[in-house]
Amino acid sequence: GWSAKVVILLASLVLAGLTTRLVENPVRHGAAWGVRRWPAFALAVVGVLTVTSISGDVIARVDRHEHRLEAVAIAKSAALVVAPHHRSCFGAAAMVAANHCPRPYARPRHLDTAFAAQDGGSDPCLQSQLETTTPQFCSFGQQRHPARTIAIVGNSHAWRLVPALALYAEHHHWRIIEAARVSCLGLITTAVDGDGASRACLSWTAQVKQHLLAMRHLSGVIFASYRDWEDFTTGRNPTRGQVAAARRQILQTWSDFMARRVRVFVVQDVPGMRPVLDPKCIQMSRRDYDPCAVPRTRVVRPTILTRLARLRPQLATYLPIDRYFCDVRLCHALIGGVVVYFDAHHLTSTFSRTLAEYLGDGIAAGFNQRAKV
Numbered sequence: 368g369w370s371a372k373v374v375i376l377l378a379s380l381v382l383a384g385l386t387t388r389l390v391e392n393p394v395r396h397g398a399a400w401g402v403r404r405w406p407a408f409a410l411a412v413v414g415v416l417t418v419t420s421i422s423g424d425v426i427a428r429v430d431r432h433e434h435r436l437e438a439v440a441i442a443k444s445a446a447l448v449v450a451p452h453h454r455s456c457f458g459a460a461a462m463v464a465a466n467h468c469p470r471p472y473a474r475p476r477h478l479d480t481a482f483a484a485q486d487g488g489s490d491p492c493l494q495s496q497l498e499t500t501t502p503q504f505c506s507f508g509q510q511r512h513p514a515r516t517i518a519i520v521g522n523s524h525a526w527r528l529v530p531a532l533a534l535y536a537e538h539h540h541w542r543i544i545e546a547a548r549v550s551c552l553g554l555i556t557t558a559v560d561g562d563g564a565s566r567a568c569l570s571w572t573a574q575v576k577q578h579l580l581a582m583r584h585l586s587g588v589i590f591a592s593y594r595d596w597e598d599f600t601t602g603r604n605p606t607r608g609q610v611a612a613a614r615r616q617i618l619q620t621w622s623d624f625m626a627r628r629v630r631v632f633v634v635q636d637v638p639g640m641r642p643v644l645d646p647k648c649i650q651m652s653r654r655d656y657d658p659c660a661v662p663r664t665r666v667v668r669p670t671i672l673t674r675l676a677r678l679r680p681q682l683a684t685y686l687p688i689d690r691y692f693c694d695v696r697l698c699h700a701l702i703g704g705v706v707v708y709f710d711a712h713h714l715t716s717t718f719s720r721t722l723a724e725y726l727g728d729g730i731a732a733g734f735n736q737r738a739k740v
Contacts, residue, residue, distance in 0.1 A: 458721025459691040461703030468703070472657035475704045480646040483706035487716035493526045494548040500570040502578065505529075507543040508536025515586040517730065518544040518579050520553035522599065523713060524636060525591035528726065530719040532589075535727030544582075546575045552599050553590065554620065554672070559612040563602040576620060580627055587630035587730065590683075592672040594636050594712075600671070610671070617675060621682040631683040632733055633676035634726070638666035638689065638698040639712025645700045646709065659700035663693045684733035691722060 394410070456464065461471035492505035507529065519525050519532060526547035536543045546553065551568035553575055558564060564572075579588060593599070601609040621631045640648070640661045652658035667689050676685035692698050692707065700707055702718070709715045714722075 456703050458703040458705040458718050459725060460721060462691050462694075463725070470656065471703055472660070472699050472701055473704070474649070474655050474658060474701060478649070478701075478704070478706070480650040480706060483649075483715055483717075484644075484646040484709055486706070486709050487527065487530065487714065487719070488709050490526065492529070492545055492547065493523060494571075497550055497565070498567050499548060500567045500574070502546050502548070502571055502575045504578070505545040507533035507545070509540040509542050513542035514540040515734075516542040516544065516582070516584050517587045517589060518546060518582075518585065519589040519591065520546045520575055520579075521591035522547065522552055522593060523549055524593055525553075525589070527637075527714040527719055528589075528591060528634060528722075530714075530716045531722040531726050534720050534723040539727065539731075541727075544579075544585075546579075550599055552593055552596060555600055555613055555616040556620075557616060559601055559609045559616075560606070563597060563600045563605075563609075563613075568599060576623070579629075580623060585627070585629050587632060587734065588624055589632045589634055589730070590672060591634050592636040592670045594639070594666075594668050594670060596670045596672065613671065614675060617671070618679065618682065621679070625682055630734055632730060633672045633683050633685050635673055635685070635687045635689060636668075636670065637708075637712065637714060638663070638692050639708065640666065640698070640700055641711045644711055646706055649701055649706060657697070657699060657701070660697040661700075663689075663696055663698050666698050667693060684730075686726065686729045686733070688722065688726065691725060 390410075455461075456468035456471065461468040492503065494503055513536075517532070517536075519528060526545065529543065529545050529547075532541075532543045535541065548568070548571055551564065551571055553572045555564055556569055556573040556576065558566070558569060579585060597603055597605055600613045605613075624631050638661075640659065643659065643661075645659065648659040673685060673687075676683040689698075692702070703721065705718045705721060706715055707718045
C-alpha cells in the first residue's frame with residue numbers, strides 16, 4: 368500500500384542520514400581507523416551478517432504467510448467438494464450461488480495480489496521445452512484400484528485445470544493422468560499446410576495418443592480447448608483445406624478413443640484478460656468492486672474443438688465453463704474473493720480448485736451421457 372511505501376521511504380532517508388553521520392564519516396575521517404584496519408573489517412562483517420539475518424527473517428515470514436494462504440485456500444476449495452450443498456461464496460461458487468452472494472466481485476480487505484501472482488506459476492509436470500518430443504505423464508488422486516482413470520491432454524491451459532481435477536479425484540477415488548506441453552494441444556499427429564504444429568509437437572502428440580490408447584482401464588480423456596488454436600494446429604489465417612485437414616485428424620483421434628470405450632471430453636477455454644496481467648491490474652486498480660473486468664465479447668470465443676464437440680456429441684462431451692467466469696456482459700478478474708489468473712490467462716491454483724465440484728460433476732455426468740455442467 369501507499370502508506371507503507373511512504374513510511375519505508377522516510378525511514379530509508381532517516382537511516383541514510385544517521386549512518387552517514389554516525390558510521391561512515393567517523394570511519395572515513397577518524398585517525399584511529401587509518402592506523403588500525405581490523406575495526407573496519409569487523410564493522411563490515413557485522414553489517415553483512417546483520418543484513419543477511421534480517422533479510423532471511425523477512426523471506427521466512429513471507430514464505431510462512433504464503434503457506435498459510437495456500438492452506439486456507441485448499442481447505443475452502445475442498446469444502447466445496449466434500450459438502451457440495453453447503454452455501455459458499457468462495458471462488459467459482461460465487462457465480463453459482465448468485466442469489467446467495469450479492470457481491471461476488473468485491474475486493475477482500477486484505478487481498479494479497481503478490482500471492483496470486485505466484486499461485487501456480489511453476490510445475491515440473493508441464494513440459495516447457497519447445498523441442499520436447501517425449502511425453503511426461505504425471506498422476507494424481509487414487510493410485511490403486513481407482514473408480515475411474517481419466518487423462519487430460521493439452522497445453523498450459525490443460526495444466527491449469529489439473530488442480531481442480533486432482534482435488535475432485537482425491538474425494539471421488541479417481542486417478543488423473545496429466546500430459547501437458549507448452550505450444551501443443553495434443554490434437555493432430557500429421558502436419559497440415561501452414562506454420563501450425565511443430566514437428567516436435569506432432570511427435571509428442573503421437574506418443575501421447577499411443578500411450579493412452581494402450582492403457583488398461585482408461586475411462587476418459589479430456590482435451591482442453593484453446594482460444595488461439597490455430598497457432599498450434601493449422602497456423603494463422605488457415606485456408607478451408609487446412610482447417611478441414613485438422614478437423615479430420617481430430618475426429619479420427621476421438622473415434623480411436625471411442626473405439627476403445629474411452630469417453631472423450633472437451634473443456635471450453637478460460638476467457639482470460641489478455642494482454643493485461645490480472646494480479647497487477649487488481650493491485651493498481653482503485654475499484655473496490657469488480658476491478659479489471661473485461662467485455663465478454665472480447666474474450667469468449669468458439670474454437671475448432673468446441674465447434675466439433677457440439678456438432679459431434681456422439682464422439683465428444685462438451686463442457687462449457689464460461690458461466691464460472693462471466694455474466695451476460697462481463698468476464699471477471701476477481702471472483703468470490705479469489706484472483707482468477709496469475710498472469711493474463713492462466714488460472715491460479717486457488718481458483719482452479721474452486722472449479723473442482725463443477726468440472727468434476729460435469730465429467731461424471733458425461734459418463735452417463737449427460738453433457739451439461
